Amino acid sequence: MDKIKEIQAKIEAKEKEGKELVKAKKFDDAEKIKAELDDLKNELKAEIMFMKDDESHSLVAQANLFSSAEALNSGRQNGQTVASFGGAQPEKKLSASKEYLNAWAKDLRGDKLNEQEREVFDKVNNEFQAAFTHTTENTGILIPDTVAAGIWKQIEEDHPLWDDVTTTRIKGNLSYTKGLGATNTKDWYDEATETEDTExxxxxxxxxxxxxxxxVSxxxxxRAMAVEDLVPYVQEQLATLLGQALSYAVYSGKGKPSxxxxxxxxxxxxxxALAAQAEKPQIETYTSLKYENLTAAMSKIHSKYxxxxxxxxxxxxVWNVLANLVDQMGRPLFVADVTTGGVGRIFGRTVKVDASIDxxxxxxxxxxxxxxxxVNQDISIVxxxxxxxxxVEYVGYAIVDGGVxxxxxxxxxxxxx
Known part of the structure; x- marks a missing residue:
């Protein structure tokens, strides 16, 4: 371990020396230092891999140390990209800072912000509001990144429909091309036959x-409860309400009026979307659910999906219908299994419970x-x-869209x- 610490100390010294050379505009010398750094990092990795002292024989210790060496070698440390000589460390988003979280929480309680808190609070929200076109109805206060992440995480845990959707976070409008089929045939041709056009x-x-x-009222x-109680309460309530709306939208959302x-x-x-199709080919109606209904529904799915x-x-x-189904030999179709992220399996496919489905x-x-x-605009609060x-009412607001x-x-x- 002493050898490892010695190498790490050399790496830190060489990095400092390299930065000084860059400041002095001695770029050729800085390049030499960079090459020496690469050698030191490789030496560190080798030492970790072959260390002999008892403490280092722990697999966990070796894994942690090797991970540290890999991070140094790839220019990363603690999940952040390490700046090269003369470069600046990546700036942490102010909306993810503890300072903004504290200022936002005090504002949530209706407490007066001090001068420093007000500066942080206004800077985040001025930038946020400048990024979008707001009206008096939708101008809100950006929720701190940590709180917003907690809301989205709870929504995903509570609502499998939303969790399983492919979601992006792009500001503004977003378009996808939908394939509606083609007119091509499966025929082969000889030399004398003209190839048919494919539309x-x-x-x-x-x-x-x-x-x-x-x-949330x-x-x-x-509202006078402690901040450490108020923030999780508002977070949980908003997650519950927003999650219900998002999951409903994925299954039953009406779309845009026309x-x-x-x-x-x-x-x-x-x-x-399925009900709008002519003759509704993707919808199977049943009176008393049977094995044949499930196989008929499976047959409607395109093979690539x-x-x-x-x-x-x-x-x-799930528990009064699907769990009681049997195949033609009288064997249960539903197999209880929580290891796949749901409550069971049918035909080897996971079964999940979501209250948004009728x-x-x-x-x-x-x-x-x-x-x-x-998610065109992340969650804000008024x-x-x-x-x-x-x-007092805490009104959570976001701009979201989705479709088949x-x-x-x-x-x-x-x-x-």
């Missing part, structure tokens, strides 16, 4: 953003390939005071006539 047909999925807003008395329709824009849900299919249903449908309906879906979603009622990219990645079993 590829495409549609487009435009994710322009839909406003998502949910409110607290009495003034409750013609004389007047409803508010929502992401396009899978059920809405079949291996990634998951079954989704609400808790009642009772009696079963969704077969390859969400990763068949559905796209984009505080709305009600003095007469002595309460290929209907053949889905099938729905429904007991609706």
């Amino acid at each position: 590829l047909q495409f549609g487009e999925l435009n994710l322009t953003g839909c406003e998502l807003s949910r409110s 607290l009495s003034w008395k409750l 013609g004389t329709e007047t409803f508010k824009p929502e992401p396009q849900g899978i059920r809405a 079949a291996n990634g299919v998951t079954f989704y249903a609400d808790n009642n449908t 009772e009696g309906e079963i969704l077969l879906a390859n969400l990763g390939q068949g559905y796209k979603a984009n 505080t709305d005071e009600h003095a007469k009622k002595r309460k 990219i290929d209907e053949k990645a889905f099938a729905i079993l429904t007991d609706e006539v």
Whole structure:
């Protein structure tokens, strides 16, 4: 271990020497130092791999030390890219800083910010609001990155439908090309036969953003709770409300209004997309669910999506319908299994419970390939005071959109006539 510490000390000294040479504009000498550094780092890795003292025989110790050496060798340390000679360390986002979290939490409680806190708070939110076109209805306060990450994590844990969707975080509008099929045949040709034209047909999925807003109400008395209690409470409540809306949208969202329709824009849900198809080829109706209904639904999935299919249903449908199904030999189709991220398996495919799906309906879906979603604007929050009622409302706001990219990645079993 002494040898390792000695090499690490040499590396630090050489890095310092290299930076000084760069400042003095002695670039040729700096290049020589860089070469010496590479040799030292390789020596460090070799020493770690072949160390003989008792403590180092621990596999955990060797793994940790080797990881450190690899980080040094690749120019990374503690998950951050290490600056090269004369370069600056990457600047940490202010919205992810502890200073902003503390200032945001105090503002959440209605406490007065000191001068330093106000400076951090205003800087983050001025930049945030400048990045988007806001109105008086949607101007909000950016939630600290750590709190927002906690909200998204809880949403994903509580709602498998949203968790399994391929989600991007791109500001502004986003478009995907949807393949609608082609007119080509499977025929082969001889020399005398002219090749038939193949006409590829495409549609487009435009994710322009839909406003998502949910409110958490607290009495003034409750708002006076300690910051360490208030922040997790608001985070949990917003995650619950926003998660319900997002999961609903993935399955049942109505999409954008057209013609004389007047409803508010929502992401396009899978059920809405399948129901809009002529003759609804991806929807299988049943009266009393049987083995044949499941195989018929599986047959509707395009073969390129079949291996990634998951079954989704609400808790009642999973345990009172799917769990009691048997095949033609009387053997149970449902196998309880929590190791795959769901509650069981059917046909080797995972079964997951999601309350957003109507009772009696079963969704077969390859969400990763068949559905796209984009968070155009991350979660912000508006505080709305009600003095007469002595309460405050925390209104969570985000801009999200989503839609089906290929209907053949889905099938729905429904007991609706």
